[in-house]
Amino acid sequence: MKTPERGLLLVVSGPSGSGKGTVLEALFKRRAGLFYSVSATTRAPRPGEVSGEQYYFLSKETFEQEITRGNMLEYARYCDNYYGSPRGPVEEKRAQGLDVILEIEVQGAMKVRHNCSDATLVFIMPPSIEELAKRLRGRGTESEEVVRKRLETSKAEVQTAGAYDYIVLNDEVGRAAHDVDCIITAEKLRSQRYVGGFLG
């Protein structure tokens, strides 16, 4: 009876050290029907990497063609390689009723908003500057100068949170994952999306 409901596109972003990856890991454990969007890149695959798993590995020509055709929800260039979010697999999974999770950097999130008007944007907020500094330093892999630069970038990125639909404070991973879970449930109940009984 029920038409298969088109899935959401949930963009999850936040500054380095916000813990967005950990929140998403917890979310995937508690909720079914999600699909984690795979990025495309022009960098060469490392040993063991398979196209469509870690990345879609594309030639530079193909990637640029896809940009021209409007098939990249967002992209950026780092170290002479392109990285981006291909629209095709996202729309395919949504048509199957899966909710697609796109974990990307803050700069990319605003581009997705522009290129996909019905995307839902979630900002993962670190609990405080002190905690953010602790997390960035805790990795122990970067010099104090790099950590300080990252902190400055993160502070600037936090200022963009108001442009997202939702802000989830990541002071406790389980609660933050529960919050994102509720956001998905609620967004699917928005009247514009209703295809269920009676009116469907």
Next chain:
Amino acid sequence: MKTPERGLLLVVSGPSGSGKGTVLEALFKRRAGLFYSVSATTRAPRPGEVSGEQYYFLSKETFEQEITRGNMLEYARYCDNYYGSPRGPVEEKRAQGLDVILEIEVQGAMKVRHNCSDATLVFIMPPSIEELAKRLRGRGTESEEVVRKRLETSKAEVQTAGAYDYIVLNDEVGRAAHDVDCIITAEKLRSQRYVGGFLG
């Protein structure tokens, strides 16, 4: 550290037989921090009724004064008596951080939208016409003609669901209550409402 966050105003409505009352009962059992808004009326209290509990009992003069002052979020007149939702207690509870639930008829819900721009409107959808008819007949208190008239009204009211923010299908009370619970959690995470860490 955290500013006390202003509570939501959640308007819960739906046709007769949608089961909105039962859904709200289940919601109050699973969620804290809610306040059930009490209506005002000019009808005389019945034995045992206390002003501020079942209703705020007002004189006709006071009620009309409150209308003139814009202090009624919505009101209607039945059988020569006024019934309405006073704004004062709603705003008072919201300022204390409580989420106020306003269970009202479909006609009233659209008036609240007009009079309170940050209200969140939830439509409780009966699962089907057949089930709705069964529920209305199941009460066993009304003639077939009255039941048929109610059904017609309910069908017309269902057509207004698209004007609400959210539509919750009440095919199973527990799930419907969980849905409303998630809507409240998600609405409180909307970036416009954010007053928490970092940006707060």
